[in-house]
Amino acid sequence: MPRISAAQRRSDFVNAAIEVIAAYGIDGATTRRIADQAQANLAMLHYCYDSKDDLFADVYEFVAGRYRDVIQDSDPHSTLADTARQLLRGAMEAYLESPSFAATTLELISWARRQHGDRGIAVYDQALESVRAALRGTSAEHPVEPETIDQIAYVIATLADGFAMNWLTYGDRSAATEQMETVVSVLDSWLAARVGSTPAGV
Amino acid sequence: MPRISAAQRRSDFVNAAIEVIAAYGIDGATTRRIADQAQANLAMLHYCYDSKDDLFADVYEFVAGRYRDVIQDSDPHSTLADTARQLLRGAMEAYLESPSFAATTLELISWARRQHGDRGIAVYDQALESVRAALRGTSAEHPVEPETIDQIAYVIATLADGFAMNWLTYGDRSAATEQMETVVSVLDSWLAARVGSTPAGV
DNA sequence: TCTTGACTTAATCAATCGTCCAACTACGTG
């Protein structure tokens, strides 16, 4: 009803698509449902986007960008262990803040694996690489072996993914909030044993 | 072509369904594709099963049973920490052995969440409860608080799920084999700090 | 006022999808 610019409408459609993908899965995310969710007309979608694929490309970009934000919010001046903790916590908080974002991410990764197109793996891959970069940025003083960086990034991703699975399955926010602390403590224990650093402020 | 009993054919269809679900997702798992994968005729599927739902119920039961097997393979005479390690390793080895099984499990859980039918969450829930039961079985000597059991089970599930995500995304078996050890070491570190037990034989 | 961009209605066209029927074939049994 309200007349807004096409650019803003596109943003509406992207948000709507994320909700619909989370609720119905990639295959269930039809143009009709997305238009409905955006409270817009079906034809409006094709006025803003040439095709459904075009819209999904934007969705893809949005999700990737969201990860970039989360990762770049970590403090680059902290120690390696602190940065790792911040990255993990940041990811989990993002999942907690928006279950739809979390669910859509898992859905996109799962879909990408099926298509064995490199395009989908890129979400996972880019995020992992950004984590590595953030970790590398902290360890300017003491040289850290690349394998260590890789391992820490892998553990962060593993813990974050596992956290998301449980949180999405049960949808119990208060339980998930507690579980977040458990997961952080798991990372802390391992980091202490692996790189011998004690968490600050604990 | 070969004439076998309907019971065996049903088993073929279940296995075929798992492959197809892993490859095309739940929504992409059509009766035709499943029949194709089973190298059987489409009508054969409806000769063995009244409906697609009937077949999927069997698939569901098969996956749940597979988890039961993995969990019951753990040695009930070990310590709490050892049992925990065995459970985690058992799950990861099952994933590694059959990516299709791993992918189908994730797919089923994801699908279940969307339908918010309790039926689907049951896969996750039953597995988690079995893990708790196995953990409880070991701690007959020293009474362990229920919250501790819950937490350990949660961490095992989280690590196993996270492992599965990465393994399925990249499909790199040799990398996953190494990552399995990393994940186990993460659990070990946390258990040592949490329940103060040193891993045996390390 | 007239053009342009935002928006809508209603249809088109084409895939499938699950299900089922009727016919055909091999096999074990009487």
Add this chain to the structure above:
DNA sequence: CACGTAGTTGGACGATTGATTAAGTCAAGA
């Protein structure tokens, strides 16, 4: 050997639902 039954097949039905578009309406700025 005949015959019933279990296994197997090709083909088609009916219905849903998918993305996309043609053509027309409405509001606002030049």
